Amino acid sequence: MVIDIAISVILFLMSIAVLVTIHVCLAWRASERGGFDIDTTTVVVERSGSRRPNMSLDDIRKLPSFDYQVEEETGKVIPMDCAVCLENFKLGEICRLLPNCSHSFHAACIDSWLSKTAVCPVCRTNANLANIGEQSTNPSEVGVELV
Template sequence: MVVEIVASVAILVAGVTLFVLIHVCIIGRTFSTITSGASMQSGTILISRIGSMSQEDIKKLPSYDFNMEEQKSLEKSTSECVVCLEKFKSGEKCKLLPSCNHSFHCECIDSWLVKTGACPICRALVDIGREEGSFPSEVGLELR
């Protein structure tokens, strides 16, 4: 019986050791990839390395008054802001990110973009380089 307990403990220790070694190898590989940048594709950017946006650039993003009736007619409409997790209400000021067409409450996305210049849903970089008239017309919103 003592032999069985010793064998069980030895197998348990060996299993935990193997698990820790695998974990260390995976973490080591991840950190070496991040620092060397060797395996990063040209369009891939880590969120932790994305800089914030200036207040001036954030003000350039298109905004609109949310209209429940218009949103119901759109196929790809979302009913809530993923930053604050509250439903959009008619008449609320919202902003549209031009690079991915995701919408958020103005205050919510402004505070998000001050910290990280990427969409909180798809992590696409926010592109403010477009002219206001060049946003996709499929959104069906009157932008200001």
């Protein structure tokens, strides 16, 4: 019984040594090919051609904004969240509507988001007003009251 345990422990340690050796060999080969820099602790992978451009502050300010109004359905208050900060909308807060997909967010949250990437954080639809095409830009048609 003791011999069986000793053999199991030895085999376990040998398998760990083999895995560590394989890992070191693969890392060395990748660094020799220039696949990554071993000295860095953060690896950033960018997909070529998939990054969407950001929006200018002027374009962001052209997006419709509105004061949040609590919607009541059958006597119940339905809380809505901002998908950027994950906080509930509160009565009277300034929100912004993305006309291409009709998603709403806190104005400050979505402004910050769009200054980095011009896509909706919920559905990834392009948020640029120039890409609306045939869609309506009339906010009253999507049920919001503009400021």
